[in-house]
Amino acid sequence: MAAQSSGAYYIPHGSAWPILGSVALFFVMGGAASLVNGDHTFGMIKFGVGMALLLIMLFGWFGTVIKESVSGIYNHQVDVSFRMGMVWFIFSEVMFFAAFFGSLFYARMLSVPWLGGEGDGFATNAILHPGYEAVWPTNGPGNVGGAFETIPAWGLPLLNTMILLTSGLTITMAHWALKVGQRTALVWWMAATVALGALFLYFQATEYIHAYHALGLTLGSGVYGSTFFMLTGFHGMHVTLGTIMLLVILFRCMSGHFTKENHFGFEAVAWYWHFVDVVWLGLFVFVYVL
């Protein structure tokens, strides 16, 4: 497990992309803060400039790394560092979702029952929220956001589960094709994966529109709406990002960037895609079914 045994190390040359990325983040974050505070013009300018710089940075930095990788100057040790970087990044993402799953479990198992008078919550219920009964879904004793209905698990969410699981299969097929050197099959399996990702997003958007317009279920529908939209929303953002990443990898496959042995970029995105898939399974079970 220790380091390589040869005497050669690879150290990348300096780069202006990181500092540009910092400036970009500064504008994006500052712009977002101004926007939520209602400072629309100034906020939009900062946010727009920041996003533009961020996109330039991402194109530039990834472009540099791809060029270096394709030219073959990276050694095995660099490859392992990249792999570790991706694994631990995905772990950090898992912990991010854990915070929101944690809030869902806390609300369902603890705060809602307490508001309904369970255990120490007896007096709270009797005095502050008389008549409130702990049920799930709920928008709390204050009926925050008004009446709403939930999305049944066995309709679109089930279909989306099938779509994502299938996409996990297609990307594995693509990986298999890559490993045996079948470029055409690789490209088609990748294209199928991208299409399934996009289809998932389409159905998710449809579901949101339906929730907002027909069911009265919004981000403001008490703690149910909060956990529902924040969990599925952040997941949807990750699927969007993942689909874009898959699309980039599709183009790179078409350009012949990857060899049978050397295709970490492909694998990193595949790992990410499986991660997004697993999070969805958690969502399907805990948000939709139970």
Added chain:
Amino acid sequence: MAHHGDHADTHADHDDHDHKPSGFFDRWFCGTNHKDIGTLYLLFSLLMFFIGGSMALVIRAELFQPGLQLVEPDFFNQMTTMHALVMIFGAVMPAFVGLANWMIPMMIGAPDMALPRMNNWSFWIMPFAFTLLLSTLFMDGGGPAGGWTLYPPLSIQGGNNVAFVIFAVHMMGISSIMGAINIIATILNMRAPGLDLLKMPVFVWTWLITAFLLIAVMPVLAGSVTMLLTDKYFGTSFFNAAGGGDPVMFQHIFWFFGHPEVYIMILPAFGVASEIIPTFARKPLFGYQAMVYATASIAFLSFIVWAHHMFTVGMPLGGQIFFMYATMLIAIPTGVKVFNWVATMWRGSMTFETPMLFAIAFVVLFTIGGFSGLMLAIVPADFQYHDTYFVVAHFHYVLVTGAIFSIMAAVYYWLPKWTGRMYNETLGKVHFWLSTITVNMLFFPQHFLGLAGMPRRIPDYNVAFADFNMISSIGGFAFGLSQLLFAWLIIDTCFLKRGAKATSGVWEGAKGLEWTLPSPAPYHSFSTPPKIDDSVLAHGDVSH
């Protein structure tokens, strides 16, 4: 932008001469060198230490006498909030990351960090994040004033600053996570052949575990502040009981981050002490493997003790009992560490240069902070101590005489290696004694104040508390001014270079790979993997 790859394939044989980037911008803004980035982290941390320290002095000036003297209560609250945020995220954490950057590649026989460009990004996010954070002080309504823990509903009742603070915290989180990923990849992937995990210096071990904690909990902090953001601006009800949520839920999520965060700030300090004490005791570290396992145990326990920060907020009795005993369990691995440091010194041929003085003071004073922590862990006692100055005294012993003292010890210890010059030993000792006496004058009386019932985070107090507060404030200003000496010593050693030339070993008893390199260390630490010989390791021959 990405300019020509002149040392794109830095190779063993042509790496002997320094390949420093020539331009100032190229080197300090676009660089990939672990030493340069480490220096940037350390200088940034020093700047934040003085900014955060100035805020502390505003607090101590106001508390010099009872009654409202100098500042508005709201500004006082902004100072307590910002002092904590600046010191935790701006001073202590970046200082340890700076030390990690400088020392880990040298200690494991590597040329640099595993992901050098990301390393640069990790650093350069920080100045921008703190610009965002500090800018809130100049906004309408001022900066955040609800305490650094950002408890709702108070924290989201602030003005425009709320969003800026939350986004600044997001940036710090991104920086910390990338820094931690880099450290893990470096330690696991860049060690010289033969440097097995259980031969690594303890400083490297503590950072490996700290980095794991960072990746595990910084995203949870990001999640919790995101919920604050949506509760304030987008109508969610996570922390709103009317909507079925619970403000206490924030405290649970926050402290799930917050408690491991405490260990993030102290585990590398344990590592520093474990490097310095063997050197000046001229003995191998006592119980090397026990040190490693104790560190891992503390890290594990840090995930299951969070609710001891919130005993008084109301929780089921079973929860209180669980969190009380789990917290007390931490005393065991911590006790192992303290015992091992003392046993390392036992019958050593000790000398007391400045790093050793700081390291010994660290052991003694951190232990005081640990004991008061044990008192706070006891639920019925905590009902009395909670939100009093006793808590303030406790965590300042742990963080100032713990974390900060270890950082100072580390700076004195490794400064000759970094600069090639010795610092002024007499001034170093003066700095140590001034700091140690004044810091106790500053924080020790706060134990008495807290036990007598003085609440924290309030700008005024009962006249009965006047004397101890005055002593504490005098100690505070004296401690603050003493740190100017530290700044001067750094300028003197790094820039004026007036000290004697340092040898490669620097200290007579120093063991470890970093001491096999010349002082100052070459730009790329090891261009070929060094031979690992047990006799050069600080903990001697570890059998495993």
